[in-house]
Amino acid sequence: MIVKQNQELYMEAERFITRCYTELGKSQEIQSRLQAIEGSIQETSQYVHTFEELEHGAKMAWRNSNRCIGRLFWDKLHVLDKRDLSTPNEVATALFDHISYATNQGNILPTISIFKPQAHGKDQVRIWNHQLIRYAGYETENGIIGDPHSILFTKVCQEMGWNGDGTRFDLLPIVIQTSGNPPTFYALPKDIVLEVPITHPSLEAFASLDLQWYALPLISDMLLEIGGIQYSAAPFNGWYMGTEIGARNLADLNRYNQLPEVARILGLSTERESTLWRDKALVELNIAVLHSFKQAGVSIVDHHTAAHQFQLFEKQEKEKNRALTGDWTWLIPPVSPATTHIFHQSYDDRMVTPNYYYQAKPYK
Structure with missing residues (x-):
């Protein structure tokens, strides 16, 4: 029998393997695989996922991600197995390769790179960045330059x-830590980072704002859990929904705060809120983001299309007799949420594994 401290790991493995192999049409292999896992846990207090388990587990984790509106494409995830890498240089090279591969000259591929799992509760690989591609933020005598969200991490890098x-748009380096060693930073090669200048389809003056954004949203600080095994470094990406850039990154008061500048370009009076100048500016900024990405040949989706895609995902999950989970506060788009079906529904926000989890920042 498995000793008491490993029983929970085996139970998690059993739940995952049973579901994973059933979905893969390999139910006849469940018992033999569980016997092998039981033996491994007895000997080493851990077990190793096959690539097939790792691949499908990562896809299941995307499918279970309550805050993601783009889950219709969960089974299209490209899984890159990087568990054999140990040194910061190897990890950095793999991350640069991920950026190039996933960017795909603008035809974004949903991709995840999975590095060594935790061993005895300790990280073997940890990426300090929130996103692999992110702009720096500087506190100066003349105010904040760049992205206010990045101020603390920028100081850490400095x-x-x-x-x-x-x-305003300095690319931050990638910071990597392996096996508890001091962190190492690597400058991002500019030739692998695709950036999009933001222009407007009918307002030439919009270009004077000198706005831009990067093509690839690549989350790198979350923990991937599959069958009780925890991967503290598993950076993943999809493609942008336009409002992430146009209604949040460039518009939020505590980010680039560009709505007053857009209003100026539009000739809107900002003296009274009742003129709804913020709403008008917000719509035009989002139009500009969608226009610019499409003009540059970079994958992006508008929030109405994304909501329709999520509705198809809901239908598919019902047909598969899988319980749908979701965080309503994240699923509704930040622009015109009441025009989508999501706004008028409720969702079960419980966490189902496999899944992605937030981790404490290592530099705090």
Whole structure:
């Protein structure tokens, strides 16, 4: 029998293997695989996923991600197995390869790179960045330059010896830590990062705002859990929904706060809120983002299309007799949410595994 401290791991493995192999049409192999896992846990207090288990487990985790509106495409995830890499240099090279592969010259491929799992509760690989591609934020005498969200991490990078150019759109380095060793930073090669200048389809003056954004949203600080095994470094990406950039990154007061500038370009009076100048500016900013990405040949989806796609996902899950989970507060788009079916529904927000989980920042 498995000793008491490993019983929970085996139970998690049993739940995952049973569901995974059933979905893959390999039910006849469940018992033999569980016997092998039981033996491994007895000997080493852990077990190793096959690539097939890793691949389908990562896809299941996307399918179970309560906050993601783009789950219709969960089974199209490209899984890159990087569990054999140990050194920061190897990890950095793999991350650069991920960026190039997933960017795919603008035809974004949903992709995840999975590195060594935790061993005895300790990280073997940890990426300090929230996103692999992100702009720096600087506190200056003349106010904040760049992305306010990045101020703390920018300071951490500077303390490590990194220096940016001090512009609004400096690419932060990637910070990697392996097996508890001191972190190492790597500058992002600019030739692998696709960035999109933001222009408007009918307002030429919009270009004077000198706005841009990167093509690839690549989350890199979440923990992937599959069958009781925890992968503390498993960066993943899809493609952008336009409102993520146009209604949040560039519009939020505590981010780039560009709505007053857009209103100026539009000639709107900002003296009274009742003129709804913010709403008008917000719509035009989102139009500009969608236009610019499409003009550059970069994958992006508008929030209405994304909501329709989520409705198809809901239908598919019902047909498969799988319980649908979701976080309503994240699923509704930040622009015109009441025009989508999501706004008028409720969702079960319980966490189902496999899944992605937030981790404490290692530099706090």
